[in-house]
Amino acid sequence: MAIAKGAAQATGVRLVIPNFPGDEGIDFCDLAKICGAVVAKSSLEAATPFPSATGPSPVSFSLFPTDETTIGSRDIRAQIDQLAELTPIQFDKVRKEKSRELGIRSVTLDAAVKAAKKKDDGDELTFEVVEPWSDAIDGAELLTNIADTVRRFIICAEETAHAVALWIAMSWFIDVIMVAPLLVITAPDKRCGKSLMLTLIGKLVPRPLTSSSITPSALFRSIDAWQPTLLIDETDACLKNNEDLRGLINSGHTRDSAYVIRCVGDSHSPKKFSTWGAKALSGIGHVADTLMDRAIILELRRKLSIESVDRIRRAEPSLFDTLRAKLARFADDHGEQVRLARPDLPTSLNDRAQDNWEPLLAIATVAGGDWPKIATASAMKLCGSDDLSLSQGSELLLDIREILEQREIAYISSAELIKALCTLDERTWSIFNKGFPMTPRQLAAKLKGYGLESKTIRLGSGRTPKGYEVSHFTEVFSRYLPMTVTVSATTPQVCLGKVSRIADA
Numbered sequence: 001m002a003i004a005k006g007a008a009q010a011t012g013v014r015l016v017i018p019n020f021p022g023d024e025g026i027d028f029c030d031l032a033k034i035c036g037a038v039v040a041k042s043s044l045e046a047a048t049p050f051p052s053a054t055g056p057s058p059v060s061f062s063l064f065p066t067d068e069t070t071i072g073s074r075d076i077r078a079q080i081d082q083l084a085e086l087t088p089i090q091f092d093k094v095r096k097e098k099s100r101e102l103g104i105r106s107v108t109l110d111a112a113v114k115a116a117k118k119k120d121d122g123d124e125l126t127f128e129v130v131e132p133w134s135d136a137i138d139g140a141e142l143l144t145n146i147a148d149t150v151r152r153f154i155i156c157a158e159e160t161a162h163a164v165a166l167w168i169a170m171s172w173f174i175d176v177i178m179v180a181p182l183l184v185i186t187a188p189d190k191r192c193g194k195s196l197m198l199t200l201i202g203k204l205v206p207r208p209l210t211s212s213s214i215t216p217s218a219l220f221r222s223i224d225a226w227q228p229t230l231l232i233d234e235t236d237a238c239l240k241n242n243e244d245l246r247g248l249i250n251s252g253h254t255r256d257s258a259y260v261i262r263c264v265g266d267s268h269s270p271k272k273f274s275t276w277g278a279k280a281l282s283g284i285g286h287v288a289d290t291l292m293d294r295a296i297i298l299e300l301r302r303k304l305s306i307e308s309v310d311r312i313r314r315a316e317p318s319l320f321d322t323l324r325a326k327l328a329r330f331a332d333d334h335g336e337q338v339r340l341a342r343p344d345l346p347t348s349l350n351d352r353a354q355d356n357w358e359p360l361l362a363i364a365t366v367a368g369g370d371w372p373k374i375a376t377a378s379a380m381k382l383c384g385s386d387d388l389s390l391s392q393g394s395e396l397l398l399d400i401r402e403i404l405e406q407r408e409i410a411y412i413s414s415a416e417l418i419k420a421l422c423t424l425d426e427r428t429w430s431i432f433n434k435g436f437p438m439t440p441r442q443l444a445a446k447l448k449g450y451g452l453e454s455k456t457i458r459l460g461s462g463r464t465p466k467g468y469e470v471s472h473f474t475e476v477f478s479r480y481l482p483m484t485v486t487v488s489a490t491t492p493q494v495c496l497g498k499v500s501r502i503a504d505a
Helices: 002-011 028-035 037-044 073-084 088-104 106-121 138-154 158-171 195-200 215-225 243-251 320-341 351-368 371-382 392-404 416-422 438-450 471-480
Strands: 016-021 061-062 182-187 206-210 229-232 259-264 269-274 280-283 297-300 411-413 468-471
Touching: 002 471, 037 061, 073 088, 073 106, 088 106, 138 195, 138 259, 138 320, 138 351, 138 371, 158 182, 158 351, 158 371, 182 195, 195 206, 195 229, 195 280, 206 351, 215 229, 215 243, 215 269, 215 471, 229 351, 243 259, 243 411, 280 351, 297 351, 320 351, 320 438, 392 416, 392 438, 392 471, 416 468, 438 468, 468 471
Parallel strands: 016 061, 182 280, 182 297, 206 229, 229 280
Antiparallel strands: 259 269, 411 468
């Protein structure tokens, strides 16, 4: 500091010395690193420099007056300390009101609170504060701009870009929605743009926290402490054989159940940790069925030699800042509308898919324009194949339905059913038992969970093997399988339960 004063006096330049609460000796470069360039610039402009060579001594500028005679200075400091103890979401809710009450700009208040947090928390993770756009936002135009930006940098289908735009917008409305669907970005191989898509999303969501490896305890503690938008890359590796981590991610799907309870401290006192928040996962192949069932699934493909996209690192500096500021304003202005929105849900989607898409369709409805139609079309396109989310048990039911639809029978033995399952192409029932065909016991165990139990049946030949009554499958198919099935033109359509012949073992 002495060197700076001497240099200023010797050269005749003006000198401003920042003096921010809770951090002695911090300069504006340090402030820029901590709070961002916008905060540093606004704080610097707010200072009143004095001529150092011919006038008074260099001035020490503080965000808050140090003069004890200044009205309310101690009260302001006390309020800043109280604000620093709030969670990011709590602070965001009172930020505008407090800045007006204290008579300072929002960015200045942000800098003061961050400085107070840094004093208390040491290396506490901080996120860039997004100042909402100054003018009202056309929601439809904003969503279109985001979708266009996605396709500018990523090779993907149109409906994929639309879903990404809606999910990004959803992350800004996380405080008012009741279901937070995962965003699962998948591809069959590497170099398909998965990590690039995650990077792009991270530039537009609030409080992005990216990781390619995270432990269960780090996950729920991070969410509880910072309320970030969690972006997990390489999920094919970090979720492999990690049931605890998968369970925690599952728990954050609906607000009512988005928490876990863990014992903490020397006294092992139980504590409730939040797992609520927007989460995007990226990796090769499909993740666990329970995660896929709670997700908006985006399948990317590798770029052809004739296809070209811009590189994100060469994007104009203001692109993502502008879109993020507009998203913040859109969320500020329309949060209550999104909370109360009851969009029309496509009846062709199953219940879980409707839950996943409801917040996105609500945002599209509030945005207006063509977006309600665009969102509905994207939902139906991306959820058109329920096979993507079928569990192993559902796959078994689907194959059994295909077998029974080709036979007019009242009963079928377990042995005959297994024999038919093993003849299906591209299925694993012929090697289900460690390289050998599925056994009757394994078949019975799978079907028992659906309320289907084998029993002794009487076949036409007089034999009485273990098997199943076909009519018992009808209700199970209706409950657990899609209503529509694609069949070949030559496949006969039969009514299950009609008796015309009996399958023997």
